[in-house]
Amino acid sequence: MKIAYSPCPNDTFVFHALTHGLIKGTPPFDVTYADIDVTNHLAIDGDPKKHDVMKISFAALPWVLEDYALLSCGGALGRGCGPLVLTANDENNPNDLQGKRVAVPSERSTAYLLFRLWTAQQVEGNIGDVVVMPFHDIMPAVQNGDVDAGLVIHEARFTYQNYGLKKLVDLGDWWEKDTGYAIPLGAIIARRSMDREALAGWIKQSVDYAWEHPEASREYVRTHAQEMDEEVAQNHIDLYVNEFTKELGEEGYGAVEAFLGRAAKEGLVPDDQLHRLRF
Template structure:
């Protein structure tokens, strides 16, 4: 069975047991490591992998062919995307700074970009200027070097951006939580509807539970795919993004997803969602 997820520590931690034959009854998996922009695209292809990690923002485009699984994804509090600028560009965190500016984002259909668009509509007079799609690991150097005016970053950038001499303009996760009182839906695990979805969800949940029970077993696998990260940064990444919602979305998780996609749909940013296909 083909599966695609990112090489980020939270994904390699979650799926280590599943792809290494440590989950009883699970089939063998052929892994593709890919940035979120690529997996969002793969999910739209007729011959896409059976199982993928994508952005929740991309879900409305693929729900007819893929089902959302209730386990394995990234959703939580205090873990949202950040908007960064170069130190010295502004002495304040005034959102109007972005009016007419060039902003890099990690994917056109990323949850980060969707949150950014919802926030900018309320806070950036006249809107931003040019949006530049860029692999997430290239965004902070581009902001630092003045190639773009601001960057929308995800993942371990939350822990490492000060080392690039960058300034936090806004934490979009904090904005979303304050605005809605809900956790932030970031990355979804989806699977083709032709599969045995209950068994697949059970195998992934077992992989999450195995990782929590045996954290040392996945360490080498995690670090081999995040070689640019110090071990303590990789662990902080796991601690933040792998939480109770990773084991099971629950009503709170589904409620957050419905709030995000419902608001985005009302604003015309994503297609209308057939809610009967979500659960």
């Protein structure tokens, strides 16, 4: 079975047992390690026969639901981990973004959709140009004045002050207060022709195994985490592997439906397949 997920600690932690023959009755797995932007592209534009199971952004889900189904486990929803909008000045009025140039790391990401939903609610009028650039270039671009604001994720939450930048908004904090839901981040999808019930059962067993035997996956996680400090890797796992990873449940599905439903209402994602979110 062909599966694609990122080399990030949360994914390697979750899928270690599944892809290392530790779950009884599973087939052999052929693993592709790829950044989520790559798997988004593979799911939307690639041949669905080449990958049976993939980790993608929830923001990409509306484009793939005809060929792939959302699994109820293995993914990531989180609290306290939202993207930030940064500027180089002390202004904290969202309307300051009117007509401004904003850098984002991707236009097919949860972070981008959250940004657009926030601006639709909070900014009177339109922002200016949206510029897609590599994640690591965004904070220097804001610092240098090449763009007026930047949308950042991950470790930039903890390092933006080093660039002299200011936080205009924490989009995760806004989303949680506005909806009460966690942020839908990464989804696990499988080809609709597969036995998705069996697959979901195996993934849930893999999550349980990871929690019960955290030492078993330690070397696997470390190998793929590249230069990431071991403590940082563990914090990454603790943040993104939670009850929603084991089972989305009504709260998890509610978060996904609220997120994509709002995005569809704003014309940011197609809505013709959203009725298939739960089957």
